Amino acid sequence: MIVILGVTLIVFLLFQLAPNGAVGLARTDLGSRASPIQITQFIHQNGFNLPWWDQYWHLIDNYAHLNFGYSYHFNQPVRSLIGEFLPRSLVLVGMSTLLALLVAVPLGIFQTVRRNKVSDYVLTSLAFIFYAMPPFVFGLLLILYLAIDNHFFAPIVPSTEGVVQMMTDFHAMFLPVLTLATGTIAAFSRYMRSSMMDSLAQDFVRTARAKGASRSRVLFRHALRNALIPIITLLGLSLPAIVSGAVITETVFNFPGMGYLTYRAADQYDIYVVVGTTIVATVATVVGSLVADLLYAVADPRIRYVHN
Amino acid sequence: MSTTNEELLARSTEIIEASTTGNGASSGALGEGGLQGPSGGEATSTGSIGSLILRVFLENKLAIVGVALVILMLLFSFVGPLIYHTNQIGVNLADTTLPPSSSHVLGTDPSGFDVLGRLMYAGQSSLEVGLAAAAMATLIGVVWGAVAGFFGGIIDAVMMRVVDVLLSIPALFLLIVLAVIFTPGKVGLIFIIGGLAWLTPARLVRGETLTLRTREYVQAVRVMGGKNRRMVLRHIIPNAIGTIVVNATFQVADAILVLAALSFLGLGIQYPQADWGSMLSDGSQYVLTGYWWLIVPAGVCIVVVVVAFNFIGDALRDSLEVRLQQR
Numbered sequence: 001m002i003v004i005l006g007v008t009l010i011v012f013l014l015f016q017l018a019p020n021g022a023v024g025l026a027r028t029d030l031g032s033r034a035s036p037i038q039i040t041q042f043i044h045q046n047g048f049n050l051p052w053w054d055q056y057w058h059l060i061d062n063y064a065h066l067n068f069g070y071s072y073h074f075n076q077p078v079r080s081l082i083g084e085f086l087p088r089s090l091v092l093v094g095m096s097t098l099l100a101l102l103v104a105v106p107l108g109i110f111q112t113v114r115r116n117k118v119s120d121y122v123l124t125s126l127a128f129i130f131y132a133m134p135p136f137v138f139g140l141l142l143i144l145y146l147a148i149d150n151h152f153f154a155p156i157v158p159s160t161e162g163v164v165q166m167m168t169d170f171h172a173m174f175l176p177v178l179t180l181a182t183g184t185i186a187a188f189s190r191y192m193r194s195s196m197m198d199s200l201a202q203d204f205v206r207t208a209r210a211k212g213a214s215r216s217r218v219l220f221r222h223a224l225r226n227a228l229i230p231i232i233t234l235l236g237l238s239l240p241a242i243v244s245g246a247v248i249t250e251t252v253f254n255f256p257g258m259g260y261l262t263y264r265a266a267d268q269y270d271i272y273v274v275v276g277t278t279i280v281a282t283v284a285t286v287v288g289s290l291v292a293d294l295l296y297a298v299a300d301p302r303i304r305y306v307h308n
Numbered sequence: 309m310s311t312t313n314e315e316l317l318a319r320s321t322e323i324i325e326a327s328t329t330g331n332g333a334s335s336g337a338l339g340e341g342g343l344q345g346p347s348g349g350e351a352t353s354t355g356s357i358g359s360l361i362l363r364v365f366l367e368n369k370l371a372i373v374g375v376a377l378v379i380l381m382l383l384f385s386f387v388g389p390l391i392y393h394t395n396q397i398g399v400n401l402a403d404t405t406l407p408p409s410s411s412h413v414l415g416t417d418p419s420g421f422d423v424l425g426r427l428m429y430a431g432q433s434s435l436e437v438g439l440a441a442a443a444m445a446t447l448i449g450v451v452w453g454a455v456a457g458f459f460g461g462i463i464d465a466v467m468m469r470v471v472d473v474l475l476s477i478p479a480l481f482l483l484i485v486l487a488v489i490f491t492p493g494k495v496g497l498i499f500i501i502g503g504l505a506w507l508t509p510a511r512l513v514r515g516e517t518l519t520l521r522t523r524e525y526v527q528a529v530r531v532m533g534g535k536n537r538r539m540v541l542r543h544i545i546p547n548a549i550g551t552i553v554v555n556a557t558f559q560v561a562d563a564i565l566v567l568a569a570l571s572f573l574g575l576g577i578q579y580p581q582a583d584w585g586s587m588l589s590d591g592s593q594y595v596l597t598g599y600w601w602l603i604v605p606a607g608v609c610i611v612v613v614v615v616a617f618n619f620i621g622d623a624l625r626d627s628l629e630v631r632l633q634q635r
Contacts (some may be wrong), residue, residue, distance in 0.1 A: 006473030010482075014489055132614035134565050136572045136588055137607035140595055148598045244480035248569055252592065263573050266484045274488055278481040286476055 007282045008063060011275050012056050068276035073268040078276040081261060086280060089257035093246050096177045097235070100184035105231070107185070108192025109224065112200065115193075123189070131186035135245050139179040139252035147175065176253040180245055184238065191234055195227040202226070229296065236292030239285045368627070374619030381613050385431030394425025397580075408601050415601040418590055426582060427605055433583035434613070437498050438564035444502030445563070446556040449509025454540050454548075456510070457517025468514065471507050479504055480569060487575035497576060501566050509555045516548035523547075550628040557621035561614045568610055584610045 034042075050058075062068070068078035111120045130138070147153050153175045199205065200223050208222045209215075247259030254260065258277050265273035366372075389396075400420030408415040414423035456467035474482075486492075486500045520526060521544065529539050545552075568585030570576035572592070577583040584606045591602030 006470075007477055010473075010477075011485065014485060128615055128618065129611060132561070132618060133607075133611050134568060136569065136585075136592070137603075137610060140588065140592055140603045141607060143595050144598065144600055144603060148596065240476060240478040243478040244569075247478075247480050247484075248572065251573060262481065262484055266488050267574060271488065274481075274485055278477070278485055281481050282477045285478055289476065 004279075004283060004286065005060075007279055008060060009056070011278065012059050063279065068279075069272035071265070071270050071273045073265060073270040074273070078272050081273060082258070082276060082280055085256060085258050085261045085277075086284075088255070089246060089250070089259065090284070092173075092176060092180065092250070092255060092257055093242060095173070096180035096246075097184065097242060099177055100181040100188055101231075101235075103181070104185045104188035105192055105228070107189040108196055108227075109219070111189065111193045112196040113219070115197070124193075127186040127190050129186075130182050131190070133183070135179050135183065135248045136252050138182055139175070139249055142175050142179060143252070176249050176255050179252065180242070180249045183245060184242060187238065188231065188234065192227065192231060195230050196223060199223045199226040232292055232296050236289040236296075239288045239292070243281055243285055363627075368623040370619045371623030374616045374623065377612055377616035378620070381431060381609070381616070382435060385428050385435055388428040389425065392425060392428070394422040396421055396425055396429050407599075414605050415599075417587070417602055418594065423587075423601055423605060426587060427584070427609055430577075430582040430584050430587050430606070431609060433494060433577050433581060434564050434567060434585070434610075437494060437501065437567045437577075437583070438560050438613075440498045441502035441505060441563040441567070442556055442559035444498060445505035445559050446509050446552060447506075448502070449506035449511075449555075450513050450545060450548075450552055452506065453510040453513030453515075454517050454545055457514035458521055458536070458540050458544060460518075460521075464514070468511075471510050474504070475507050479566070483566065483570055484573065484575060487570060494577065494581070497567060497570070501563050501570075505559055505563060505566070509552065509559070512551050512555055513545075513548055516551055517544050520544045520547050550624075554621055554625045554628060557617055557624060561617035561621070564610065564613055564617075 066079055068082065070076075071078050071081060074081055107123065111123055114120050142153075153171055200219075202223075205218055205222055208218045213222070246257065247262060249255065250257045250259035251263045258281060262274055262277045264270075265277070400416075403412075403416050403420045404418050406412055406416040412422050412424070414427070417423055417426060452467060452471075456464045482504060483500065486504075487497075490496055490500070492500055517540075521539075526539055526543050529543055567576055567583060568588070571583050571585030572589045574586075574589060577586050579586070587606040588603060588610075591599065591606065594602050
């Protein structure tokens, strides 16, 4: 809650700091040939002549009622725009995070088992490279070699598709999901490896081995469960980065989601859309982190949120 | 509580000496001259962190590779244009998007600029902004974190809540808002990127400060009547310098990536200037026609620089951890 208030305050202050202030905003929205009368009218309509605390109150009030303003570029309310684009982004982020976990966790375990062997070194170096490769580089390379040179996948995502259609369209969805997942896989598998190593060095692992548990049982039952706990924390912490990555990925693949909407709006200086998507993305991220925190309690029996 | 002032002073001097000898014995590289001057507690001077870094690089192969790559890219971007002369000013519409050939090693871009020359020219912007933004982020983060951690209490709580709020916003959205409102040039981009990247160093330095302020030698300075500013600037920050330097290295890599991302969205470095991100942005218009020379070289440059800085950071962090374990 504090975070969301903080975000609105920051965004609001940025509005106040905009060069040329309200007149500048009016000009970008109405066009450079707007008459002074039109500009005055615009300022009155949007309440820019009120003192700043009044304006901030109106902003909070509006956003609390999910009223994000009106997009001059797309010629529809920002709320309906977001309603249209947000579910698709959730699909992209959700699927790629799932894929990342499904790949990174086994990869980390594999590297722990084969630690300091050739395959471990190869995977570590690959992780280094992919960790450094931003989605717009990786995505473009994938398009170039997998969609253009060889027609394995579609280079761009059709913008007409609904959410359900999208989730089943493997041909178009594979590349964007893979692009967004790769950076996460690289980061998570490295972390998973060190986390597994840590828990393998713990006393309870030695105890389990000593009482006669098999190697694989120790690995999966004892060590893995403990190693997964920090991964959940990491997941919560990485969400802002994943959402940022989604903006880029969506732009690369013309994926009709929130990030692409933000990009298009930013290109047209459509400030209400940009601010609206920023706030919605932040709220989604905060909610995601909260869910990760709750999962944390599920995974680790030592942690209980006490409520009296 | 029968100790007199003289006794306290004597005791605190002892503690200072003990703490510096401790440092000197355990880490060699850090402790040089620790006992020589009257300013005993200031164990870590800039000279000794320099020698620490030097030692790390001589011991660690990855670090050598990292530094070599960084130097290579610096030479490529800043000295390269002096050797490989290309026209990066006049648009040449007769020679656009030519594939690589003997006259244009990496082909030409949509404006007819030689891609290899363009890479050098773009590298200047990327590296300049990356290094400057990282320096700025580190500076703000160190001051913010040290102040918050040192004073504690309500100041700490308020300052760190600000960091928490900013950290939970997906950074790219905030950057887009800023870039749209201010339409920054190169210097503006440094301020915007640096002005949002200081959160991690602030957190790290605050954590370090919280432990350092309870150390005997910092307490001793307080007993001796040292001012807050002196304690923070001459005792706490120098002792946290390892963490700070490691993070600064990663900051450079991050800043280059953020700039490239902004430029890729068309909000960073503006035409006719270029950076690697904006080159990719141009190239992405031609990806469907398969003009690989507009994409692969710039992508390789970004990845190489970022990997290089990550190598250096990792090596520094490893050595720092070893040093801490030896203590």
